[in-house]
Amino acid sequence: MDRFDERILRELKLDGRLSNVLLAERIGLSPSATLRRVQELEKSDVIAGYRAVLNPAQCGIEFIAYVSIGLSNHSKASQLHFEEAISVAKEVVECHNITGSSEYLLRVETKNLAAYKQFHMDVIGNIPQVNAVATSVVMDSPKDERA
Amino acid sequence: MDRFDERILRELKLDGRLSNVLLAERIGLSPSATLRRVQELEKSDVIAGYRAVLNPAQCGIEFIAYVSIGLSNHSKASQLHFEEAISVAKEVVECHNITGSSEYLLRVETKNLAAYKQFHMDVIGNIPQVNAVATSVVMDSPKDERA
DNA sequence: GGTGAAACGTAGGCCGT
DNA sequence: ACGGCCTACGTTTCACC
Numbered sequence: 001m002d003r004f005d006e007r008i009l010r011e012l013k014l015d016g017r018l019s020n021v022l023l024a025e026r027i028g029l030s031p032s033a034t035l036r037r038v039q040e041l042e043k044s045d046v047i048a049g050y051r052a053v054l055n056p057a058q059c060g061i062e063f064i065a066y067v068s069i070g071l072s073n074h075s076k077a078s079q080l081h082f083e084e085a086i087s088v089a090k091e092v093v094e095c096h097n098i099t100g101s102s103e104y105l106l107r108v109e110t111k112n113l114a115a116y117k118q119f120h121m122d123v124i125g126n127i128p129q130v131n132a133v134a135t136s137v138v139m140d141s142p143k144d145e146r147a
Numbered sequence: 148m149d150r151f152d153e154r155i156l157r158e159l160k161l162d163g164r165l166s167n168v169l170l171a172e173r174i175g176l177s178p179s180a181t182l183r184r185v186q187e188l189e190k191s192d193v194i195a196g197y198r199a200v201l202n203p204a205q206c207g208i209e210f211i212a213y214v215s216i217g218l219s220n221h222s223k224a225s226q227l228h229f230e231e232a233i234s235v236a237k238e239v240v241e242c243h244n245i246t247g248s249s250e251y252l253l254r255v256e257t258k259n260l261a262a263y264k265q266f267h268m269d270v271i272g273n274i275p276q277v278n279a280v281a282t283s284v285v286m287d288s289p290k291d292e293r294a
Numbered sequence: 295g296g297t298g299a300a301a302c303g304t305a306g307g308c309c310g311t
Numbered sequence: 312a313c314g315g316c317c318t319a320c321g322t323t324t325c326a327c328c
Contacts (some may be wrong), residue, residue, distance in 0.1 A: 009206075012199035016163045019322065033295050035324070046205040051198060052159035058193040059156075066245060066252055083289045095290035098213060100283040105213055136247040142230040143242035146293035166303060180314045182305065295328105302323070309316080 001046075004029060008037055009046070016050040056109060063110045063137070068102040069124070070132035078129040079103075085127045091119045102132060148193075151176060155184055156193070163197040203256060210257045210284070215249040216271075217279035225276040226250070232274045238266045249279060 007027045011018055018026075024034040041047045056064065071078050079097075086095045086106065094107035110116045116135075124130055154174040158165055165173075171181035188194045203211065218225050226244075233242045233253065241254035257263045263282075271277055 009199070009201060013201065014198070016197035016199045020324090021322065030296050031322085032297080032324080036295090039324095044205065045202050048200045048202045050163035051161070051200055052156070052163045053195045053198055054156060054160065055192050055195040058191065066243070087290055092290060093292045095288065096213070096285045097287040097289065098283040098285055100281065105283065134247065136245040136252065138243045138245055140244040141242065142244065143234055143239060145240045167305090168303060177315045178303085179305080179316080183313085186305095297328075298326095300323105300325085302321105304319105304321075306319095307317090311312105311314085 005037060005041065005046075008034070008041065012038075012047065060111050061109045062112050063116050065108050065116065065138060066136045067106040067108055067124075068132075068134045068136075069104040069106060069130055070102040071104075071129045072131035073129065074103070082127055082129050085123065089119070089123045091115075091123070102134070152184060152188065152193075155181070155188065159185070159194065207258050208256045209259050210263050212255050212263065212285060213283045214253040214255055214271075215279075215281045215283075216251040216253060216277055217249040218251075218276045219278035220276065221250070229274055229276055232270065236266070236270045238262075238270070249281070 004027055008023065011023055011026055020035050020038070021031050023038070024031040027034060029037075038047070056062075069082075071082060082104070083095065086092050086104075091108050091110050092106050093109050094105075096105045097103065098105050108116065108119060110119055120133075120135075124133055151174055155170065158170055158173055167182050167185070168178045170185070171178040174181065176184075185194070203209075216229075218229060229251070230242065233239050233251075238255050238257050239253050240256050241252075243252045244250065245252050255263065255266060257266055267280075267282075271280055
């Protein structure tokens with residue numbers, strides 16, 4: 001992992017479809033050397049994958065919220081049950097197990113407020129271990145470099 | 148926006164580097180028709196871009212936290228000043244303006260706890276408008292579909 | 295790490311429906 | 312207006328230096 005690898009990662013983070021020849025030009029190496037480095041970064045799992053980034057507004061997503069969840073008890077069984085219920089909920093895009101006053105932080109994306117209410121009732125309301133719920137609606141994201 | 152477009156987006160979200168011919172096979176269209184649809188989705192900003200997804204653990208990131216920030220006053224000037232300070236902080240990967248008991252939610256990624264302490268002092272501690280800070284350390288992310 | 299050549303994919307014109 | 316076919320062009324990828 002040297003300067004070249006770092007530049008490769010920087011360019012590929014900005015444009016995952018950058019062609020190998022253009023990438024080679026930008027980092028100042030030949031295409032073949034560049035390709036070998038990229039393949040090595042992929043094989044060693046430094047690059048986990050490539051994804052198209054969609055524009056939520058253009059995809060019918062008009063409601064985004066972070067939801068902190070507190071469980072009524074902290075047993076392993078409770079946590080696994082909760083995570084299982086969350087894993088099948090398509091509205092939940094992220095689920096983080098965090099320290100602090102609540103156990104989980106979710107990012108939830110829905111079509112609109114009505115769809116969120118539905119999610120709140122049908123999914124959150126149906127997990128018996130859930131004790132406390134606090135919804136923070138996202139109004140704007142002045143910085144968002146989610147890879 | 149029909150079934151074909153939806154399938155294109157689903158495949159490209161999973162693999163942003165999928166070649167056009169393979170994509171065409173998977174959705175059951177010819178390569179040229181597929182390419183035209185993809186280009187249209189890019190032009191109309193449904194596809195915002197493509198990114199390489201890095202593995203934080205393999206990139207020397209061993210500390211991830213969500214930080215909620217409350218400002219001492221809610222003037223436009225205060226918010227703009229805060230957002231400006233955040234935009235140049237490389238440790239801040241996301242900054243969301245939210246409703247609820249605090250104004251901002253940040254996702255902060257650093258090499259380790261010591262680097263986070265440094266960030267906390269040098270960046271957060273130097274923004275006079277910051278009133279309240281609550282750090283929630285990410286222990287695990289059982290679901291993470293960040294694009 | 296660089297070079298060259300073959301295999302492969304892209305992208306645009308053209309025609310049929 | 313939209314999908315399929317064909318072809319020139321560029322890119323990827325590999326054995327070899």
